[in-house]
Amino acid sequence: MKEYKNPLVERYSSKEMLYNFSPKKKFTTWRKLWLALAECQKKLGLNIKEEQINDLKKHLDDIDWNRVSFYEKKFHHDVIAHLYALGEKATIAKPIIHLGATSAFLGDNTDLILLRDGLEIILNKLINVLFRLRNFTLEYHNTPTLAFTHYQPAQLTTVGKRSSLWIQSILMDIEELEFRFQNICFRGVKGTVGTAASFKELFDGNLKKVKYMEKKLSNKFGFQKIFPVTGQTYDRKVDAQILNLLSNISQSSHKFSNDLRLLQNLKEMEEPFDKEQIGSSAMAYKRNPILSERMASLAKYVISLSNSSAIVAATQWLERTLDDSANRRLVIAQSFLATDAILMIWNNVLENIVVYPKMIEKNIYQELPFLITESIIVKSVKNGADRQEIHERIRIHSMKTNSKMKLEGKENDFIKRILNDEKIPINEKEVNQMLDPKNFIGFSSDQALEFIDKKVNPILDRFHRMIDSNRNLKI
Template identity: 50%
Template sequence: MVTIDAPVELQGTEYCNYRSPLSTRYASKEMQYNFSDQKKFSTWRKLWIYLAKAEKELGLDITDEQIAEMESAIHDIDFAAAAEHEKKVRHDVMAHVHTLAERCPLAAPIIHLGATSCYVGDNTDLITLKHGLDLLLPRLAAVISRLAKFADEYKSLPILGFTHLQPAQLTTVGKRASLWLSDLIMDERALSRARDDLRFRGVKGTTGTQASFMQLFKGDSAKVRALDKRVAELAGFDKRYLVTGQTYSRKVDLEVVAALSGLGATVHKMCSDIRLLASRKEVEEPFEASQIGSSAMPYKRNPMRSERCCALARHLITLHANAANTHAVQWLERTLDDSANRRITLAEAFLTADATLLTLLNICQGLVVYPKVIARHIAQELPFMATENIIMAMVQAGGDRQVCHEKIRVLSHEAGAQVKQHGKDNDLIDRVKKDAYFAPIISQLDKILDASTFIGRAPEQVTEFIEEEVDPVVSKYACVLKEVEKPVTLNI
């Protein structure tokens, strides 16, 4: 049996309890607050106030004094008392109803009037999801904005392209970054759509039929419908789900988590690319002056930020299956096996996405490019890639294509042997220069081997992409970008 072996004076402190690294190391204070108990239960109280206000407007016997009393207690929550109530009643909503009733005796008779637990639980979750997306979208826009500047700055710098992780035709540093940007633009669209699609559950009752409210309003269907609409308006929603079971459909959670999971896939791909480039010493994430890469190997410059992003993103990706399975097993009007799961999954999805974007912004603010290393790598591979151009130049100078092709083939294999078998540099061009057959084009070789002639329309593509697709997205967040784009300092 495992026992607590910590000193007595430490037992019960935060250091003897499990603490999520999302809250202690990675996620922002704003996102932590969004999923905090204070935010959750003060939102419950706001929802009870919205309900009371709307019911009063529609004719129920509720006074301004009762509403004012509840308004004075929105943030004044006795968590200890609520915990004691929950131990007795084994019901979190009723525990907080009792706690608020003790704080607001005048309003006690009308708190939670006609509502079911999901009135506060589900509507609070929808508010939290909305606010969470409101936090994430500007962070994502800041990443897009900074990466766009990087792509534009390096749109004309040639670099080896890779297919199958083997050297392929040249691209540019900026063009490669535009591929990351393109995915991020799709993520912004998905997250924006998820946010704009969010509706309010409203007041629907125990199985979604609004039967309790029909009783309260003596069968007046129009008033019940007006109540549903008015509460949604007070909560800041212009749309509501017109049909629900006891809960709003967990398909909503799935759509939101799917968008977050998609962002995770994008970040994992991008940061994996950065890690590969760092191993080639072509592009690096920022590395602080006092940062240690390895306790045993002091020369190392590990891409720890990109590795962190990949680690967090991998967790974010897996949460999609969790949300999908939770929706799939909601029987009929609702089962409670979603509750414990959603407490974990929804919070972790947003906190993980938040931490990932903060780290990614830090990376994008300090990406370092090493043009000379890139040029050396190009020089090792470009002679092979230029063989077709050499053949074309020889044909234009009067040579026979088939003869030229055979000569280039033989020389290429000889140069390849020097690289692979003897570990030497690629000497194909030297071999071409020494072969009298190629004398007619020797003066053209420097031009033929100019890396900038192998990048096609990459610079123009980057410019067009930024102007047509990136700038309109960034402009949506112009009013908040200055604040969000401030240099990010990672906690650890």
């Protein structure tokens, strides 16, 4: 307990995302790259023996971390440290490991693999958020609720129409995620500054062999596209684009967490609260929205990190400079781990979210009398009254009602005032017909249902295998 522990590791992120950015996955991927490179080189005629290939295969997983640490302290170079540690075990393969390659062949190609695999984990969880919000929207598509602008009561909408706004943000995120996932490229075998000079020498100037090797390596690691040109590294804008995507997902989650906390304050909706959960050490009655708050806190962190990767991309020198390295070790993994945590929390909240229809109805009827004023004017004019005179009398009654409510804590008596005003030609039956909340939701229900049918369901159909695959949520 005397050393700093990363909360993303100890408290928040999933095992699958932690493994994706673990030393084990990173450095076994290095060894797989070394093996695949040697296999291609052998097939293309270089003097590499089958027993050397088999020797490499035998030692893909048995990394001696102590020896790696020893060599890294000695050489101050992580690739050389792993090369020497592997060479001690794979003695037969040692002479041909890393032939023609540079550190970026390992580091950059591995990073692209981890980025791609991380995006798939994120997509999986994001699809589950979409699935749960879709179900929520369908359940409450026709449930009237107060809409707010400037956090002041405005017109009515429906609970499901409001949740369709959260979904709209997610659809934008999924569209961007799919684009990044489908267009991520393999760095390939480009040599020290991107010219593939070492491979030109190895293959006696045969460019076709170099292209063949690069294509085979790319396909072996699941990539259909290869960067046509690079310096020593792939363009660091790729990192900036992907971290910006994670920032966008975080923005969507933060908006949801804001809205839920506001609605929880109104007692209309509530995040899950365990039976023995304690909201406050002092105030025993409190039910604090800690999950939404945690989402918001992590989202702020992810959003801030995206700026760091943009600065790195902007400040690279010529074919490469190493001032990106320490930054990337931190911000890429941290952004993925935090976004992963956000999505797990979001799924948990949606799985157990609570809606209080009676409180929603109560809040509606506190404001609904004011919302029917235009209908009262129209009806009164139809009954022979002067439009401007009715408008003025309604204005006076609404001001007096507001004053009573705010200064004296009285209930809304606006309707009673209207019915008692002999100069407003309208009766109780006509007013009661106006007071049905569903008269004021416009096309909310239709919009929500059409949106789900045309925009959401096709995506869920495409990714149906991912749905509900994250049942064990770490909270």
